[in-house]
Amino acid sequence: MIRKILVVTQKEILDHLRDYRTGLTTLLWGLFVIFLMGGMTMLLGANLREKLEKPFRLSVAGMENAPNLLAFMAQQNVIIEPAPADPKAAVIAGDISVALIIPPEYSENFSSGKTATIQLVYDSSRTSVVLDKIQVEELLKAYNRYIGLLRLSVRGINPRVIDVVQIEGVDTATPQSKALLFFSMLPYIIISVIFTGAASIITDATAGERERESLEPLLINPLPRGWFAIGKMLAAIPFTMLTLIITLAAFAILLRTLPLGEIIGIRPGFDAGTLATILLLCLPVIFLAAALQTLVASFTKTVKEANTHLPYIALIAALPGALIPLLPIKPALWMMLTPILGQQVLINQILHSEPISAINVLVASLGTSLVSIGITFIAVKFYESERIISR
């Protein structure tokens, strides 16, 4: 009887190998990874370098009121430019990112040792401005401290008295984990690939068969009806795996060919072996995706109807990945038991070169597999109902 399930599987594989759309999906994912991720990394890298190397330009109104401050800034590689007549309007219009306004009374207050006020104009709703604002603030703080220390020294006080605590940062991020900020999209892409790689095959094999009126005659063949569902589901798995392998391979090629050392300063430390581990880890998720899609295909009447349901299933599936930054650092049992989330946490650990525990892998794989079996069972029940053929 197992042989007959494989007959169904074999036929579906042959059928879909001849469908150009199958190849197209696979190819598109490969191209997506190479061009989009590659392009993004290059762009981010280029942007970062530009920011670091280019001198900072600051628009100042009332330059003549604070020559000392501006001289200090010029020493810090800042190019001072006169601000437009209305600095606020220029910031609102986006002509300049930030503007410094030095009022006429600044010079008097400064000379008499009073606190002198200056205004920093910025638009916090523009995210691109935030870095510039921070940079100016840092410069002003540095100047503030510099002058403050001088004033204390002049009064014969040890400047150290104002240093209550001193922060010494110890960064535990490995060079790899810093570089991986750029590849944090990978877990999300993997789940998306798994949920879209063979979706068209599964919908075509059930909802599509019904639409073409070939499902009813098929079910008259002497097999329990649920076995057709299982056979079709199995046929989707090699296609999903192939798409995932091609996506991961594209990713590997990207890692090898991109001058990452130059762009982001660090080379991530993972290789073909890491990618193979990720693939194995994903097998239960591939099973889960096929089961969910078979379920959807079994209760929808047309390919079009199935295609309205599948995108949000893929979205929900990828969602746990978005939660990862909010979760506790140490993987907990409930995370491993949650299908997809467990695998995403583990993939994240692998990408960060952290050791992963065998028990976690086992729990995640078993949990996801059990849920998949449950969903397959429901899909089989749908196949056995009369609804499957009534139009």
Next chain:
Amino acid sequence: MIQVQGLSKSFGKIKAVNQVSFVAPDGQITGLLGPNGAGKSTILRMLYTLFKPDEGTAQVDGYDVNRFPLEVKKRIGVLADARGIYPRLTARENIRYYGYLHGVEKSVLEKHINILIRLLDMQAIADRKAKGFSTGEKLKVAIARALVHNPQNILLDEPTNGLDVISTRAMRRLILRLKEEGKCILLTSHIMQEVAALCDHIIIISQGSITASGTADELKQLTGQSDLEDAFVAALGVKEEWG
């Protein structure tokens, strides 16, 4: 042989089939004749185990359709109302798939397929992908795959529906040939002439129930009509209006 006793099936409030009983013996062509929506296809669907009867029983070669659906399916060849084939497979691959699903041994299967291809005169299309086949060509594939396991009982739902006159005649010849081989043939049709030309036994179905049955001559006698079409309409017991 197919035996049906008191078969009933409802969809919601609509009684699609109501207390239908008949016997279709081997070596005979039995026709279920009735207008569109009379319940003919529903009766066949219960016979090929896709629908479960609400009441009554049916046996194929002695196997109950409810209790032994797999045994029943092994013994029937069906041309269903839905007769879609796989456009990306060739005609031969379409037929072979069903052969494998029936567990026909490979060497026997290839021989069977070749016989069917010759019998249905489909040598020219046998190794072409089915995409773009005409209605007649698709029907040949559907018939061939239904017969690939050499079933004793053959169920044909509107076998000549949508065929041109040449294909219709070829189909009738095939059905008669199967009868000569001693098969049990049960077909449905809404075309009176077709049933008259082919069937040894005619069962007239209207609104889910049998209203008359017998040979063509018996039906004429029974209804007191000299023309079979008039006999058919009389047996339906409905007014002649657009239904």
